[in-house]
Amino acid sequence: MSEKSNLKERFITSALALPITLAALFFSTKPYFEPLFVLIMAIIAIVSLDEFYKLTEKKGMKPLSALAKAGTLGFMMSLFLAYRTPFLQALPWIVLVISFILGFLYFFFEGKDPIQNLSVTVFGFIYVTLPLSLILL
Numbered sequence: 240m241s242e243k244s245n246l247k248e249r250f251i252t253s254a255l256a257l258p259i260t261l262a263a264l265f266f267s268t269k270p271y272f273e274p275l276f277v278l279i280m281a282i283i284a285i286v287s288l289d290e291f292y293k294l295t296e297k298k299g300m301k302p303l304s305a306l307a308k309a310g311t312l313g314f315m316m317s318l319f320l321a322y323r324t325p326f327l328q329a330l331p332w333i334v335l336v337i338s339f340i341l342g343f344l345y346f347f348f349e350g351k352d353p354i355q356n357l358s359v360t361v362f363g364f365i366y367v368t369l370p371l372s373l374i375l376l
Contacts, residue, residue: 256283274319277375281315284371291363301351302360303342310338311368318375338364 260283267276285308292304317330342360346353 277315277319280371280374281312284311284315284368287367287371288363291367292359295359295363300359301356302363303345303356304360304363306338306342306345307360307364307368310334310364313338314368315372315375318372322376 259279263276263279266272288307288311289304292302292307295302313334314331317327317334321327321330339361342357346357
């Protein structure tokens, strides 16, 4: 893909995503819209993670992107539930620990270059998911 078409694709994507994101932010305080807002933010985080992991794959790394994307969705949904339900306060931590343990076990038994690939996987989660999840609080 040429650089010009890549720029055009990014412009079209941002032109479509910006109004959706602004509308989601505007309606985020409405009680019936809150779960949809969390889902929209999770989709934005997953798309951003996908972009990050594609960049790392071009550098020869093999992050466990499927687990990170599932962990992102689970973490954001659990953060939403924990914020509204007092007895679920530990749920986001449980999701994080389970995701990390599963990634560690996968790279320990199956993956090549486990330290490098696990660190890229975890860094993507820290770099993209955690900052975007702060908007949910």
